[in-house]
Amino acid sequence: MRQHWTDPAAIEAEIARIRSLPLDALRRRWRVMFGRTPPAALSKDLLGRMMACRLQEQAFGSLDRESLRFLDGLARHGGAPRRQLKPGTVLVRDYHGQRHTVTVAPDGFNWQGTTYPSLSAIARAITGTAWSGPRFFALARGNGTPPAHGPHKTWARAGRNCPATGIEQGIAAFANLLTGVTPKQ
Structure with a gap:
């Protein structure tokens, strides 16, 4: 690594220079920096931002393993990597003074003698309202309390079945660069 890359002022100046490049020059610089044609x-x-990030990474170090794993999950599935529950795992939740026990099965989730396709279906059966099953059973972030009134509203976001926007494509491309993952065509 050359000495000038450890100087924050030199890095800022190089980033400013990159941002001022016309698109064709930026694409040529990308090829030199990453060793491949830019998406x-x-x-x-976005090209400029990703190149600036690479410069900073070379100067100050890379992301930690957990951050790379998170980005890999975004690139592959449109979200953070999911935790896989093994068959036989027992989930327990107390709700309105009643204890609910769910057992993970190879083909779904068993609750009160019935197999459900998802934890969310069980959470709906227990609460009578739409509710994230992983959140209800404290497997996902949240306060673990169902909504007080009416159905729980959820917001749609781009996922596997929605076309990716430009920024989502950029995030996926950047995550692929950092993790070395080549997306399936």
């Missing part, structure tokens, strides 16, 4: 869908702004 065609990325805008000039």
Whole structure:
């Protein structure tokens, strides 16, 4: 690593220079920096940001393993990597003074003698309202309390079945660069 890459002022100056490059020059610089052709869908702004990140990474170090794992999950599935529950795992939740026990099965989740396809279906059966099963059973972040009134509202977000926007494509491309993952075509 050359000496000038450890100087924050030199890095800032190089980033400013990258941002000022026209798109064709930016794409040529990308090829030199990453050793491959830049993704065609990325805008000039996103190319510049990703190159700036690479410069900072070379100077100050890379992301930690957990951050790389998170980005890999975003690139592969549109979200953080999911925790897989092994068959036989027992989940217990007390709700309105009643204890509910769910056993993970190879084909779903068993609750009160019935197999359900998801924890969310069980949470709905218990609460009578739409509710994230992983959150209800404290497997996901949240306060673990169902909504007080009416159905729980959820917001749709781009996922596996939704076309990715430009920024989502950029995030996926950047995560792929950091993790070395080549997406399936």
